[in-house]
Amino acid sequence: MSVQVGVDDQMTADGLEAYLSGFGMLVERENDVNGNEYSVVRDYRILHGGLAGKTCDVAIQRVSTTPYILPAAIHTRPVLVAMDGAEPLSTLASPLGPDWQYWSRRLDRPPTPQVIWTHIVTVLNDDRWKPA
Amino acid sequence: MNGDDGFAERQTLSVAMAAELDEALSQHLDKGPTQEDLTFAYWRPSAGHNRSTAVLCEVALPQDGERVLQGNVAFQPEYLRRVLSDLPEGAGLALLHSHLGPGWQGMSEDDIVAEQDRLAGPVWGRTGLPVLGLTRGTDGAWSARCWRRVAPHSFERWDADSVRVVGRRLRITWHPSIPPPTIPGSQQATVSVWGAEAQADLARTRVGIVGLGSVGSIVAEALARVGFTAVTLIDFDVLEERNRDRTAGASAADVAAGLSKVQVAARNVSEAGTAPDLGLRVVPEDVLDLPGLKAALDCDALICCVDRPWPRFLLNGVAYSHLIPVVDGGIAARVTADGRPLHIDWRIHTIGPENACLICQDALRRSDVALDMEGKLDDPDYIAGLSEEEKARFSRRNVFPFSLSVAAHEVLQLVGLLTGMQRVGGKGPQTYHAYPGVMEVLEPQCAASCEFAALTASARDLSGNLRKRKAPG
Numbered sequence: 001m002s003v004q005v006g007v008d009d010q011m012t013a014d015g016l017e018a019y020l021s022g023f024g025m026l027v028e029r030e031n032d033v034n035g036n037e038y039s040v041v042r043d044y045r046i047l048h049g050g051l052a053g054k055t056c057d058v059a060i061q062r063v064s065t066t067p068y069i070l071p072a073a074i075h076t077r078p079v080l081v082a083m084d085g086a087e088p089l090s091t092l093a094s095p096l097g098p099d100w101q102y103w104s105r106r107l108d109r110p111p112t113p114q115v116i117w118t119h120i121v122t123v124l125n126d127d128r129w130k131p132a
Numbered sequence: 133m134n135g136d137d138g139f140a141e142r143q144t145l146s147v148a149m150a151a152e153l154d155e156a157l158s159q160h161l162d163k164g165p166t167q168e169d170l171t172f173a174y175w176r177p178s179a180g181h182n183r184s185t186a187v188l189c190e191v192a193l194p195q196d197g198e199r200v201l202q203g204n205v206a207f208q209p210e211y212l213r214r215v216l217s218d219l220p221e222g223a224g225l226a227l228l229h230s231h232l233g234p235g236w237q238g239m240s241e242d243d244i245v246a247e248q249d250r251l252a253g254p255v256w257g258r259t260g261l262p263v264l265g266l267t268r269g270t271d272g273a274w275s276a277r278c279w280r281r282v283a284p285h286s287f288e289r290w291d292a293d294s295v296r297v298v299g300r301r302l303r304i305t306w307h308p309s310i311p312p313p314t315i316p317g318s319q320q321a322t323v324s325v326w327g328a329e330a331q332a333d334l335a336r337t338r339v340g341i342v343g344l345g346s347v348g349s350i351v352a353e354a355l356a357r358v359g360f361t362a363v364t365l366i367d368f369d370v371l372e373e374r375n376r377d378r379t380a381g382a383s384a385a386d387v388a389a390g391l392s393k394v395q396v397a398a399r400n401v402s403e404a405g406t407a408p409d410l411g412l413r414v415v416p417e418d419v420l421d422l423p424g425l426k427a428a429l430d431c432d433a434l435i436c437c438v439d440r441p442w443p444r445f446l447l448n449g450v451a452y453s454h455l456i457p458v459v460d461g462g463i464a465a466r467v468t469a470d471g472r473p474l475h476i477d478w479r480i481h482t483i484g485p486e487n488a489c490l491i492c493q494d495a496l497r498r499s500d501v502a503l504d505m506e507g508k509l510d511d512p513d514y515i516a517g518l519s520e521e522e523k524a525r526f527s528r529r530n531v532f533p534f535s536l537s538v539a540a541h542e543v544l545q546l547v548g549l550l551t552g553m554q555r556v557g558g559k560g561p562q563t564y565h566a567y568p569g570v571m572e573v574l575e576p577q578c579a580a581s582c583e584f585a586a587l588t589a590s591a592r593d594l595s596g597n598l599r600k601r602k603a604p605g
Contacts, residue, residue: 001193001195002190002191002192002193003153003156003190003191003193004189004190004191005150005152005153005189005190005485005588005589006150006189006452006585006586006587006588006589006590007586008586008587008590008592009586010583010586010587010592011583063505063596064596065445065505065596065597066449066453066587066592066593066594066596066597067449067583067584067586067587068583069445069498069501069502069505070498070499070502071502071505071506072499072502072503072505072506072508073506092514104508104514106497106499106502107498107499108497108498108499109498110579110581110582110583111498111583
């Protein structure tokens with residue numbers, strides 16, 4: 001018999017990639033101008049909302065924090081909506097390059113791969129967005 | 133950061149365990165006035181700058197036939213084989229046993245034979261870490277040592293300075309070489325309130341103050357006056373003219389001289405201190421850099437006096453993973469469009485095992501941490517795009533009396549943590565509403581899915597949470 005405190009089973013950037021790959025998505029790595037590394041989901045097809053029918057790459061910066069903290073943005077290629085910098089989207093230029101777009105996103109739930117991908121899919125399939 | 137990382141080469145050794153584990157050990161080891169008992173346990177190394185801490189993470193209780201109970205107690209070889217076989221990756225092995233007297237325990241010849249001759253070699257060979265030995269007294273006091281390798285087949289005893297049991301209370305047993313300091317006449321009024329025993333607990337505890345700005349500078353002076361003898365000041369920032377209306381002990385001459393906040397606080401603490409021997413450690417570093425974090429890991433308790441989300445996220449992890457409880461506070465002052473006070477609140481809370489973490493008591497948002505890590509909270513263009521409510525949250529408005537109140541309650545919660553006196557420290561997290569003038573007391577719990585509570589006693593390497601410095605050139 002053992003008595004243990006804590007259950008140190010933490011989510012990681014590798015775990016997120018494995019989860020996405022498990023869905024059959026192609027996940028690759030890219031670096032931005034600052035040397036930060038990203039997990040990039042290739043050719044995600046948006047099925048619903050104002051951007052329905054569009055296909056994009058979706059990048060999530062890889063972080064090594066403990067616990068895992070989802071970065072404050074997702075990045076899409078190509079640019080999908082107008083770059084206005086204002087809420088609710090707060091879209092900005094991305095350090096990944098001129099063909100990428102920074103979408104400021106907030107996630108305050110305990111992060112798991114399922115929660116994160118659901119969050120991203122919900123954002124991209126929102127009815128409010130109008131194509132750039 | 134963790135792993136071996138020169139565990140056996142630091143100046144001092146401490147052992148920490150969560151109160152939940154201490155309770156489980158009590159149930160197993162406390163067999164009455166005539167019978168000792170033992171168990172093996174696993175621990176993980178936590179390495180500060182000067183101090184190594186063995187963090188107990190799991191108890192592997194003996195099965196039938198794995199130890200011999202005859203008044204005293206001995207383990208059978210198959211028990212050792214089993215626990216070494218089941219050893220979690222990166223963990224060390226500890227032998228814990230009970231004695232039949234109170235207080236810090238010495239070692240019998242049998243104890244030394246068991247730890248030095250039977251365990252030290254095989255355990256070092258299997259784990260690369262020294263075997264740890266703990267003894268529990270009849271009053272619940274722990275004593276500890278490890279056996280570090282000094283030459284092939286040769287292990288020497290390294291006594292711990294302290295053993296910390298961390299829960300709602302931080303209970304520390306000290307090695308006899310660290311007696312309570314003599315109480316000077318300048319502390320008589322303080323001791324008349326909470327007594328000499330509590331003062332002895334406070335005086336020897338190393339408390340780190342992270343951030344020596346408006347709240348931290350006052351906390352530092354308060355600890356010095358109360359009689360704390362071991363204080364660590366951690367801040368990288370330089371004093372500026374705009375800080376003078378909220379920083380204890382700061383003068384215009386200090387600004388002109390370009391003094392750092394820790395320099396000002398150190399001078400103030402030295403002048404205000406009532407203890408004859410003040411063990412002040414001045415660390416002019418950011419806690420988000422490795423030297424700052426290492427200094428924090430040398431402390432028994434921390435007071436977080438920074439308002440940025442990122443360092444608070446780091447310290448939230450330290451509180452659970454490395455079993456160093458943190459007292460934290462914050463001020464929210466909202467003003468009307470024409471600059472008049474609207475809502476002013478402040479809150480104070482203690483985090484660590486048996487207390488809710490900053491996230492679970494809604495004192496910190498994960499998404500704010502992410503924004504801080506990306507530098508967005510310093511980006512005026514980004515801030516300009518936020519809603520008015522969000523802008524107000526990040527405004528960091530404050531005046532000195534707010535800081536005085538937060539600092540006072542942080543020190544009181546620290547005293548409650550270290551002495552167990554709820555009548556001083558209160559029962560839980562406190563939120564004060566300046567209008568109408570009400571203090572709310574809450575008792576939140578961490579969510580079942582809380583990733584910080586899951587880190588408890590893991591001694592995880594938190595260097596991934598630090599600021600990334602670009603390599604020179």
